Amino acid sequence: MHFPAAGIEVAPWIPVAVAFGISLVTSMGGVSGAFLLLPFQMSVLGYTAPSVSATNQLFNVVATPGGVYQYVREGRMVWPLAWTVLAGTLPGVFAGAIIRVALLPDAASFKAFAALVLLLIGARMVRNLLAERRGQHSAGETGARSARVHVLQTCMRSIAYEYQGQKYSCSPRTVFALSLVVGILGGTYGIGGGAIMAPFLVAIIGLPVHTIAGVTLMATFATSVAGVAFYQALAPFYPHLSVAPDWVLGLLFGIGGLAGTYCGARLQKFVPAQALKWMLATVVILTALKYLVDFVG
Structure with missing residues (x-):
């Protein structure tokens, strides 16, 4: 099947299957899987035009609602935290889209930028895992089969909630500032920002992964809607470039991702978080190193 905007040919079942497999695993950590889907599109399918970022965000729009629905249904959505993250990432996405089109239109420079973003993600994941190995992880990392979130406080100074008998809190101002930066990076890279935000919330702020997954998926959905529209x-202002998303390809990826995020959200409470994050950290770092080698070469 030919995809004109992407300029590639691929069997239609391949995007669906790849997106399902990626989203099934990554949605358990609050990540849509777009940060792994982008290297697949660029390196395997050969889709390197600027519109690949928009297509990646279209995947997020279609894929993430399944996971968000399941986390809300199970009572593991921290709504005050979700609104704070969304307030920061949304304006950043617009700035990121301009950076991608105006400053990083060619594949070589984009791969270098993508490598730096992926290395940041991998570093955050590794830091979290090393903290867990030293016994510094929270009780929310395991045994989450029936636990629900109970919000205790929401104000300008603190968001606090209880989960599995443990109290967790964070500064809304800190979360907002980080979200703004993440929004710019996510808008440029076409990932919605959840792949960067999720490791930070777990590794640095110390929130349990079972309570932030729904938050980051919801923020990814909202910012991706804005990104696709932008x-x-x-x-029309860049007629010489492929900027708008490849709608058919993005929808095929999204269909697979929708099923994957829903199943991943259902399975998350049964799967040890540490094993998943080690696997993700390895994939992210290896992908980043490959991009750096491609850029230097």
Whole structure:
């Protein structure tokens, strides 16, 4: 099947299957899987035009609602934290889209930028895992089969909630500031920002992964909607570039991702978080190193 905007040919079942497999695993950590889907599109399918970022965000729009629904249904959505993350990432996405089109239109420079973003993600994951090995992880990392979130406080100074008998808190101002930076990076890279935000919330702020997964998936969905709309609006101003998303390809990825995030959210409470994060950290770092080698070469 030919995809004109992407300029590639691929069997339609391949995007569905790849997106399902990626999202099934990554959604358990609050990540849609777009940060792994982008290297697949660029390196395997050969889709390197600027519109690959918009297509990646279209995947997020279609894929993430399944996981968000399941986390809300199970009572593991921290709504005050979700609104704070969303308030920061949303404006950053617009700035990121402009950076991608105006400053990083060619594949070589984009791969270098993507490598740096992926290395940041991998570093955050490794830091979290090393903290867990030293016994510094929270009780929310395991045994989450029936636990629900209970919000205790929401104000300008603190968001506090209880989960599995443990109290967790964070500064809304800190979360907002980080979310703004993540939004810019996510908008440029086409990942929605959850792949960076999720490891930070767990490794640095110390929140349990079973309570932040729904938060980051929801923020990814909302910012990706804005990102797709913005890329589509920018397209007429760059007629010499492929800027708007490849709608058919993005929808095929999204269909697979929707099933994957829903199943991943259902399975998350049964799977040890540490094993999943070690696997993700390895994949992210190896992908980043490959991009750096491609750029230097």
